[in-house]
Amino acid sequence: MRIGELATKAGVSVRALRYYEEQGLLGADRSPSGQRHYPDGAVDRVMLVQQLYAAGLSSRRILDLLPCVYTGHATPETLRLLAEERSRIDAQVAGLTATRDRLDAVIAAAEASVTDGCVPPATA
Amino acid sequence: MRIGELATKAGVSVRALRYYEEQGLLGADRSPSGQRHYPDGAVDRVMLVQQLYAAGLSSRRILDLLPCVYTGHATPETLRLLAEERSRIDAQVAGLTATRDRLDAVIAAAEASVTDGCVPPATA
């Protein structure tokens, strides 16, 4: 498949795919005229990359970790990086959960004040 | 207290505090010579701002939501923004949790392969 189709299927932009290649995250075969051609598995790979970006990993870190995600093998150093990212994500989840709970409390208080008539109705 | 002390107590940089003021997130009294002076409550306020930044809110959004976090009151529009951020954070937590689980699986596989002797010991 060519780059446009991959972009659509993976839900990213064409520019993003070229950027991933530039970062070494996504290889591509080239047709004689130079157009990129991807196997079907590229869709999953791109979505995995997206997932890792969303989790706050940098291109460089993803580059380090992608191989072992596929092979299941890792050097001790890579294993350390894996554990580091895992615990970072864990901490982030804890922080986000606390923030969410705080927003919940604010929402509850605000809704109560609306119910109490503290805010004039929009129809006024 | 002056800006340096607040920065230390809140765990942020002096530059960040000036930036918050620039964004309207943090007021300050001024001494006759122009130096900023903060009340004790500013520490909590700064930490709250930090927490919201960490949850992915922009300066603008924090500016919109900070008043109602303190007053417990909100217009219907602000309430909508609150709910929007809450659900966004919820989705982010879900995504992060999935990613963490994936990393756990990778770590388990990698540790198993190390245990199996697939990776030469560092002492080699």
Add this chain to the structure above:
DNA sequence: CTAAAACCTGACGTTGACGTCAGAGGCAAG
């Protein structure tokens, strides 16, 4: 055959939350 759509490389633009530097005051201690 031709026009549209998709693709190519290269390179500058964007955004947000600050970092950092320059140059000029202000403030308690000795």
Add this chain to the structure above:
DNA sequence: CTTGCCTCTGACGTCAACGTCAGGTTTTAG
């Protein structure tokens, strides 16, 4: 008084993951 630390404003620098534009080639639909 002056030494040294803190603070001020103003302004440019940073970094990462792309967005966007320019100018040209390739593929596809009719």
